[in-house]
Amino acid sequence: MLGLLPPLNDKNLPWLDVIHPIVVHFVIAMALISVVFDLIGVVTGRRNLFEVSFWNLLVATVAIFVAIIFGQIEAGLASPYGAARDILNIHSTIGWSLAGVLGLLTGWRFVVRQKDPNRLPGGFLAVDSLLAALVVVQVYLGDKLVWIYGLHTVPVVEAARSGVLS
Amino acid sequence: MSSTWIGLGLISSPINEIADRLGPNDLPYSIPIHPNLVHFTIGLFAIGIAFDFAGAFYPLEKRVFRFLALPVTRVGFHDVGWYNVLACSVISFFTVAAGFFEMLLAVPLPGVRSVLGQNAIDTMLWHAVGGVALLLIIVAMTIWRAYERFVWRRELGRQVSWLYLACGTVVLLLMGLHGSLGAWLASEFGVHITADQLLAAGADLGEVLP
Numbered sequence: 001m002l003g004l005l006p007p008l009n010d011k012n013l014p015w016l017d018v019i020h021p022i023v024v025h026f027v028i029a030m031a032l033i034s035v036v037f038d039l040i041g042v043v044t045g046r047r048n049l050f051e052v053s054f055w056n057l058l059v060a061t062v063a064i065f066v067a068i069i070f071g072q073i074e075a076g077l078a079s080p081y082g083a084a085r086d087i088l089n090i091h092s093t094i095g096w097s098l099a100g101v102l103g104l105l106t107g108w109r110f111v112v113r114q115k116d117p118n119r120l121p122g123g124f125l126a127v128d129s130l131l132a133a134l135v136v137v138q139v140y141l142g143d144k145l146v147w148i149y150g151l152h153t154v155p156v157v158e159a160a161r162s163g164v165l166s
Numbered sequence: 167m168s169s170t171w172i173g174l175g176l177i178s179s180p181i182n183e184i185a186d187r188l189g190p191n192d193l194p195y196s197i198p199i200h201p202n203l204v205h206f207t208i209g210l211f212a213i214g215i216a217f218d219f220a221g222a223f224y225p226l227e228k229r230v231f232r233f234l235a236l237p238v239t240r241v242g243f244h245d246v247g248w249y250n251v252l253a254c255s256v257i258s259f260f261t262v263a264a265g266f267f268e269m270l271l272a273v274p275l276p277g278v279r280s281v282l283g284q285n286a287i288d289t290m291l292w293h294a295v296g297g298v299a300l301l302l303i304i305v306a307m308t309i310w311r312a313y314e315r316f317v318w319r320r321e322l323g324r325q326v327s328w329l330y331l332a333c334g335t336v337v338l339l340l341m342g343l344h345g346s347l348g349a350w351l352a353s354e355f356g357v358h359i360t361a362d363q364l365l366a367a368g369a370d371l372g373e374v375l376p
Binding site: 011016017018021022024025026028029030032033036037048049051052055056059081082083084113114117139140143144146147148149150152153154155156159164165 | 191196197198201202204205206208209210212213217237239241242243245246249250253275278281345346349350352353354356358359360361362365366370371372375376
């Protein structure tokens, strides 16, 4: 069975580079800018910004499922060590939770927009900001996995393969 | 093994003067800022262009959206295109600034070559020059987009010319290549990655990384 899988490169990946961080651009940027546009829309009264934030939120919601698929595959090939194991577990849990939160929020927004695209319920911006906070935490954890623990970087994969890491 | 560190000690570099204030990742903080800002530059530009495409092909999609009973307007799509590209322009100045700051402190692993056969300094310089060029291109695209929206095509339903969309697509391809150079600086050359730098210094990750 294992022979059917593609061979892994020196980053322990079946493809050239990690794909999860690329897909994640569209979750991070779209989710956070959506909150910013909502805020500017409320403050300045530019109602057309609500349309901009709605579509950005929708893109973030679609993108997070793609991000999770690649995230799970690449997490499975990551061979985390030390505290990176716990961080990866929390990162995965928050990732799936974010999919739920983003889905619910987009659904709520969709219903609100069907009724009146120029109105934003007061509570939405508050929940929106909680979403932004959760995204920031999630980015921080992902950053730790890459920039501190170096998962899927050549030297760390090399060390893991030679049995130096545990 | 520890040639990076020996090399740094011998070569008189301004980094030496502040070396004791930098972490094992050669930065004064644990997580690089540039790669985080990059999410916005790439995400906002790509989705901005994508929604202008959606606005341009609106006559084709109209029936689909009506079938789905989803209220959409062409202006709405073009608003996403315009405001996302505008936000991209603003944020990208910070992306490039952070990139240059972190490049000044970069200590790439020696003896590595990327998939393109480039060594560290070539990759880094191409990424730096490309970054400035891309910033200028993004800003130029935004100004172009503003003229299309407010002057040239103000009366028209399709707010962007096909040339703008074609150029946007080319810029996205360039961004992909450019982003790959940046990704390799991390994943192959170990720039600002704590674990990679510690391994190069001969440290035992099991002990030094909690």
